[in-house]
Amino acid sequence: MEIVSENRSFGGVQGVYKHSSNTCGCEMTFAVYLPPQAQEAPVPLLWYLSGLTCNHENAMTKGGFQEHAARHGLAVVFPDTSPRGAGVADDEAYDLGQGAGFYVNATRDPWRQNFRMYDYILTELRAEVLENLPVQDRHGITGHSMGGHGAITMAVRNHGMFESLSAFAPIANPTRSDWGRKQLSAYLGDDESAWSQHDSALLLDEFGWKGDLLVDQGASDQFLDLLKPEVLADSMARRRQPGQVRIHKGYDHSYFFVNSFAGDHVAWHAERLN
Amino acid sequence: MEIVSENRSFGGVQGVYKHSSNTCGCEMTFAVYLPPQAQEAPVPLLWYLSGLTCNHENAMTKGGFQEHAARHGLAVVFPDTSPRGAGVADDEAYDLGQGAGFYVNATRDPWRQNFRMYDYILTELRAEVLENLPVQDRHGITGHSMGGHGAITMAVRNHGMFESLSAFAPIANPTRSDWGRKQLSAYLGDDESAWSQHDSALLLDEFGWKGDLLVDQGASDQFLDLLKPEVLADSMARRRQPGQVRIHKGYDHSYFFVNSFAGDHVAWHAERLN
Numbered sequence: 001m002e003i004v005s006e007n008r009s010f011g012g013v014q015g016v017y018k019h020s021s022n023t024c025g026c027e028m029t030f031a032v033y034l035p036p037q038a039q040e041a042p043v044p045l046l047w048y049l050s051g052l053t054c055n056h057e058n059a060m061t062k063g064g065f066q067e068h069a070a071r072h073g074l075a076v077v078f079p080d081t082s083p084r085g086a087g088v089a090d091d092e093a094y095d096l097g098q099g100a101g102f103y104v105n106a107t108r109d110p111w112r113q114n115f116r117m118y119d120y121i122l123t124e125l126r127a128e129v130l131e132n133l134p135v136q137d138r139h140g141i142t143g144h145s146m147g148g149h150g151a152i153t154m155a156v157r158n159h160g161m162f163e164s165l166s167a168f169a170p171i172a173n174p175t176r177s178d179w180g181r182k183q184l185s186a187y188l189g190d191d192e193s194a195w196s197q198h199d200s201a202l203l204l205d206e207f208g209w210k211g212d213l214l215v216d217q218g219a220s221d222q223f224l225d226l227l228k229p230e231v232l233a234d235s236m237a238r239r240r241q242p243g244q245v246r247i248h249k250g251y252d253h254s255y256f257f258v259n260s261f262a263g264d265h266v267a268w269h270a271e272r273l274n
Numbered sequence: 275m276e277i278v279s280e281n282r283s284f285g286g287v288q289g290v291y292k293h294s295s296n297t298c299g300c301e302m303t304f305a306v307y308l309p310p311q312a313q314e315a316p317v318p319l320l321w322y323l324s325g326l327t328c329n330h331e332n333a334m335t336k337g338g339f340q341e342h343a344a345r346h347g348l349a350v351v352f353p354d355t356s357p358r359g360a361g362v363a364d365d366e367a368y369d370l371g372q373g374a375g376f377y378v379n380a381t382r383d384p385w386r387q388n389f390r391m392y393d394y395i396l397t398e399l400r401a402e403v404l405e406n407l408p409v410q411d412r413h414g415i416t417g418h419s420m421g422g423h424g425a426i427t428m429a430v431r432n433h434g435m436f437e438s439l440s441a442f443a444p445i446a447n448p449t450r451s452d453w454g455r456k457q458l459s460a461y462l463g464d465d466e467s468a469w470s471q472h473d474s475a476l477l478l479d480e481f482g483w484k485g486d487l488l489v490d491q492g493a494s495d496q497f498l499d500l501l502k503p504e505v506l507a508d509s510m511a512r513r514r515q516p517g518q519v520r521i522h523k524g525y526d527h528s529y530f531f532v533n534s535f536a537g538d539h540v541a542w543h544a545e546r547l548n
Contacts, residue, residue, distance in 0.1 A: 259284075
């Protein structure tokens with residue numbers, strides 16, 4: 001992997017790296033924050049998956065995670081949200097194609113050649129980071145919006161790969177939302193039976209999560225109708241899933257919301273990873 | 275003034291506003307963070323002046339000030355760095371014209387009609403904020419790079435208007451730097467005697483600052499030759515100016531540097547304003 005930039009941040013290093021991805025068939029950029037503790041010994045790793053339209057940079061610059069990660073001794077990795085480039089399929093809409101990978105392995109043309117973010121993150125990027133940076137093979141995962149969907153679906157389907165799980169305003173029930181039906185149909189085809197493996201509320205209802213789960217949601221989120229936190233809360237309560245869904249008065253869907261609760265999430269993961 | 279956006283952040287409100295500026299002869303946008311304490315009673319106000327190429331948004335989204343301002347009960351105002359718009363003079367270079375107001379009142383064509391950031395901030399925006407938001411007439415000022423230059427020069431020339439002063443990697447000696455000579459010449463003319471009123475090191479040497487002064491500087495800043503922190507440190511030591519210039523190993527000129535020390539600066543100002 002190649003260094004794009006490295007900046008000192010809270011005594012650690014905020015790096016941006018790129019590598020040639022076999023899984024996605026293109027060059028992929030990602031960011032990793034290494035806390036000061038990583039200079040002494042490998043540290044656990046928190047995955048932060050971003051939402052629609054984002055790349056590796058948004059949460060890295062606007063999420064405010066570094067301060068908390070430095071305090072708790074966690075590394076944080078910020079992957080991109082899709083394959084990118086001139087040779088990669090795309091769509092004019094902001095919510096399909098580049099910037100909108102939805103954390104699935106596409107099986108349909110024109111997407112299936114590059115749009116394999118599920119395997120990219122769980123296998124290729126994970127191996128790349130473990131091989132090249134001073135991090136332990138001990139992982140937590142979180143994300144915002146489409147990234148919250150990615151975090152919950154990946155962890156619940158792969159209990160052995162993650163020790164801790166949380167989400168910010170996740171797309172909770174994409175099989176019943178316009179943020180989901182369009183993308184799952186395009187990437188996976190019209191057979192809806194394949195979709196349930198990518199729906200947090202359905203997966204939690206069926207499998208539960210081995211640990212406890214923290215979900216934060218703004219009560220003034222402009223996308224509540226698309227996110228459907230009530231379906232997630234219902235699934236968790238019915239399953240008796242340990243954890244909490246916190247609804248925060250006045251908060252919207254922006255990074256000001258994510259930033260405000262980043263400290264709580266990093267502390268939550270640190271408690272379970274350290 | 276008109277609301278552009280308001281987002282809940284750390285229990286307070288991050289607002290963006292615009293108004294028609296008589297001083298600058300154009301519409302101006304600025305951001306204000308109001309901490310939760312402002313819902314009960316007016317709070318003191320910290321001015322954050324940004325650097326070259328920035329507008330009201332950069333430090334608002336990347337500086338990480340809200341968390342600390344909420345803890346300490348300070349409002350923070352983020353002005354733009356210049357007048358803007360189709361009818362406003364500009365230059366192709368990033369460091370002259372729009373985005374590069376240098377916090378002076380220009381006296382030369384084509385700049386003098388709009389480029390009056392010194393008066394805009396000290397008089398017009400100050401009045402606008404005091405009139406429309408729950409803030410006390412009690413001010414601290416800080417800034418980064420060109421904004422650190424603005425903070426020190428404005429405070430040292432107007433002791434009565436500010437109670438506390440700090441800077442991040444200020445352009446400290448613009449009369450002897452390519453970040454300064456070009457702009458002061460364009461905005462104020464070739465008579466260098468007018469420039470000394472806009473040089474932090476010269477002003478501190480001549481007048482000092484009534485309180486103590488906190489300056490942070492990255493040792494790996496890529497612009498050290500243009501910033502000249504050694505001239506500022508020399509002025510302060512010679513003047514016996516209370517305060518400190520802290521040189522931080524490994525830090526560069528980016529917002530990752532500002533973000534890493536934002537908490538220290540907000541605490542510094544809060545101690546002196548509350």
